[in-house]
Amino acid sequence: MAAAVVLGGPAGWWRWHRRVAAMVCSRAMASKTPVGFIGLGNMGNPMAKNLLKHGYPVIAYDVFPEACKEFQDLGAQVTDSPADVAERADRIITMLPSSPNAKEVYTGANGILKKVKKGSLLIDSSTIDPAVSKELAKAVEKMGAVFMDAPVSGGVGAARAGNLTFMVGGVEQEFDAAKELLTCMGSNVVYCGAVGTGQAAKICNNMLLAISMIGTAEAMNLGIRLGLDPKLLAKILNMSSGRCWSSDTYNPVPGVMEGVPSANNYQGGFGTTLMAKDLGLAQISATNTMTPVPLGSQAHQIYRMMCAKGYALKDFSAVFQFLREEETL
Secondary structure, eight states: OHHHHHHTHHHHHHHHHHHHHHHHHHHHHHHTSOEEEEOOSTTHHHHHHHHHHTTOOEEEEOSSHHHHHHHHHTTOEEOSSHHHHHHHOSEEEEOOSSHHHHHHHHHSTTSGGGTOOTTOEEEEOSOOOHHHHHHHHHHHHHTTOEEEEOOEESHHHHHHHTOEEEEEESOGGGHHHHHHHHTTTEEEEEEEESTTHHHHHHHHHHHHHHHHHHHHHHHHHHHHHTTOOHHHHHHHHHTSTTOOHHHHTSOOSTTTOSSSGGGGTTOSSSBHHHHHHHHHHHHHHHHHTTOOOHHHHHHHHHHHHHIIIIITTSBGGGHHHHHHHOSOO
16 A cells, blocks of 8 residues: 555556666667777677677777678678767777777777767777876867776687676776676676776786796796606696696696697787787886886896797797797897
8 A cells, every 4th residue: 555655556656667667678778789899809809799799789990901891790880980980889999909009099080089979988998008098088088978998808718708807997987887898798897996097907917927927938948858748847836836827727838738829839819019018018107106127127028029039929928939949038
């Protein structure tokens, strides 16, 4: 009886029921509105595919038209520029190689900001300089839209499986809206703070990853030269205090693990040139904050040397092969 009074009797109950149903339906339909995706490389390709798998119409763009053909076959709309993506979608994810690429895609002659709609949510999953993320956020804010940095960790395998970790920086009130999309592509979506903090977390993570990969490669190389079977050595490391992601999930030694770049002549995965770029970002941040990072600096030099000696397009775990072939560093 009390409920009937509150709702205005049976007629009121049905009006309330229809209103709630309409609201739920509206939210469900809104959640499946088109999502723009710019940058369909090794990481962006599987990320965009996971959005499609979750029922989101994708409006795609890549500087290389051949990268878009597969998505066109999958039913995605393909555009001629980032500006065209912004004209058709008010939620856009970008996955780009470097800070200059991000600047061009957002603020260039045919960039997103040329046609961005007020209220749009722009999520950049590139790994770039935190200062550039802040710069882009200001430009986006002037256009009445919202920018968040959301770089990823996990590599191509995690991108395919939808198990990426996203480190998100931006206005906290917008985090839930970003998380709705990012959980389609990742199993961990972590709010880090203001714009730029996502990038800060990512470059710290990648600096540690590079150091641990070099350490794993050195330990494995030494053990093999001392007569140990590499699979046995890896097993021992992975049940001991030396265990790390580079040893137990992404081992750099050919023949130790299947399904990783070292098992495929270091093809695919995360390129050496990209690791060198990320370590460079870490060095810039360390200099700006007067933070000593001696191992990070040494790792940066090693990966730069690798790029200069023909390893640029190989996966960063090829540091094992590089060490095997180099008599001295």
